[in-house]
Amino acid sequence: MIGSEYLVETKDLTKRYGNVRAVDRLNLAVRPGEVYGFLGPNGAGKTTTLRMLLGLVRASSGTAAVLGRAPGDPETLVRVGALVEEPAFYPYLSGRDNLRVLARFARIGEHGIDEVLDAVDLLGRANDRVKTYSQGMRQRLGVAATLLKDPELLILDEPTNGLDPAGMTEMRALIRRLGSGDRTVLLSSHLLSEVEQVVDRVGVISHGSLIVEGAVDEIRGRGSVLVRAEPLSAARERVERLLGSKRVEVVDGTLRLDSEPSRLSQINRELVLAGVAVSELRPVERTLEDVFLELTGEEKER
C-alpha cells in the first residue's frame, strides 16, 4: 500500500479473539486532510481497529498501512497523535511532567509543552498532579499529548467520553480547529450527533464490518418534504401529479415527499391553487443518526 493516495488504508483487516471476530475483513480508507468519522455502536470494533492501526494489537489477518507504513513503525508513530479510549497518564506526575515524559519517549523537544497545554486550556493546572484532575481535564490533557508531536494524523477514540455538555462543546470546537488545516483526523465515536458537525466523511462499522462509507451528505441522502394539509387526498393527488406517485408517501396523517427542499415554494403554490389548506410545509433532513440506526438495524435483522 506504499504510494497509496490514502493516509490510512486497511485491506480485509481482521481481528479474532478465539471464535469472536472483533473486526471482520474491514476495508477503511482515510484521505489526507480530511476529518474522517469512524462510527459505530459500542462493541462494534472501532477501538480494536484503532489499536491495530497503532500497532498495539496484532491483526489476525489482512493488512493495514498508516502513512504508507506498517502500523507501529517508529517513523509512523512520530507523525501520529493518538488518544485511544480514556487517556492514561502517570497519576503522581503533573500534567507538564507527563508531557515531558512523552516528549522524551518521542525524542522531540520539550519546548512545545506550554503551547499544547495552552491550546487545551490547562496551562493554569499544568503543575498539579494528574490524580487531582477531573475526567474532563484528563481528556484535554490527552488531546494535548496527541498534539505534542504536531502530528500529520490525529487518531481520536471517543474524545468526548466522560465530558459534560460544556466540555463536549469545547472538544468539538477543538477537533474542528485541529482538522481545519492540512492535518488529517480519524475520529471514532458512537455519538453520531457529535460527529456529524465535525467530519467530512464517515465510515459506519457494525459487528466488526464496515457497512457504509462516504461523505456525510451522501450518506444522509437528500432529505424529504413534509406536508400537512386538508383535505389530504386532494393534496396527495396534486403532489403526485407534480412529482410522480412513487415519490409521495402518507406517514401519520402527513405527506412525505421525496423532493428537494428547494421546491417548497412550488409545492406550496400548487397546493394553494388546488384549493388545499396547507397548515405545515417544511423540509425534513435525515440525521446521520437516522441513517445509522437504519443501517445497523438492518444488520441486526440479517
Next chain:
Amino acid sequence: MIGSYRAEILKLVKWPAMWVLAVVLLVLAQVFGYLIPYVGYRSGGGSGFAAGQTAAQLLADVLPSRLVPNTLGGFPLFAGAIALVIGALSVGSEYGWKTLKTILTQRPRRSAILGGKLLAIVTVVLVLVVGTFAVNAFWSWVIATTENRSADWPSALDMTQGIGAGWLILGAWSVVGAFLSVVFRSTPLAIGLGLVWALAVENLIRGFAGVLSFLDAFQQGMPGTNAGSLVASLGAATLDQPGGTPGVTDVVSGPQAAVVLGTYVVVFALVGGFALRRQDVQ
C-alpha cells in the same frame, strides 16, 4: 533507547513509591547492619542471629574494615526483595495505569521501551547500592570514632568489587521482577509470586537440598543462592557461621555466582522483551 531511558529516569526520580523503597532499604541496612550489632556489642554479647559472637567480634563487624561484607550481608535477602519490588512496580504499573498504550504510541519500538526501562531500573539500583555503602560507611566511621578504633577502610578494589557485586545482585532481582510483571501484566501478582519465590521457596529448596541430590543441583542455579554465594565470597559470614545472616551461603564460588547472576539479567531481559513484543496491549 536513549529517549526511553531519559523518560524512565524522569518517571522513577519523581515517583514517591521509589523514594519510599529507597528509604526502607537504607533503614533496614542500618538497623540490621549497624544498629542491632552495635547495641548487641554495647550489651556485652550476641544472641539470635549474632549468637556465638563475642562483643569484640560484634564491634569488629561494624568497623570500616568490614564495610563491604557487612553491607552486602543483607543484599541476598531483604535488599534483593526490595529490588524485585522496584522492578515489578516500575513495569507492572504501566499495565495498571494503562500507560503502556500511551508510551507505545509515542515512537520507540517495544524492545527500545523495555530496554530503556530496564536500563533506568538498574541505574536506580546502582544509586541505591552506592547510597547504602555511603550511609553504612558514615555509621562505621561514627562507631569507629566513638569507640576510639582506627578507621581502616577497604581498598578501592574491594569497594569496587563490593559495589559491583551489590549492583549485580539487586540488578538481577529487579530484572526478574520486571520480567514477572511483563508476563503477568500485573504488579500484585508479580510481586506476590516473586517474593514467595525469593523468601520462601528458595529457602525451602536449600533446606531440602541435603536430602535430595537433584535439589542440590537445582539450588546452584537459583538467583538467591548465587546472590548469597557472591556476598560470601567477598567476606560475608554464612548463616552457619557466627554472625551469619540469612540468605548468605557458600554453595557456589564467587565467580560462578557472578556469571549466573549476569546470565539472569541477560536472559530475563531478552525473554521479557520477546514476551512484550508478542503482547496485544489493551
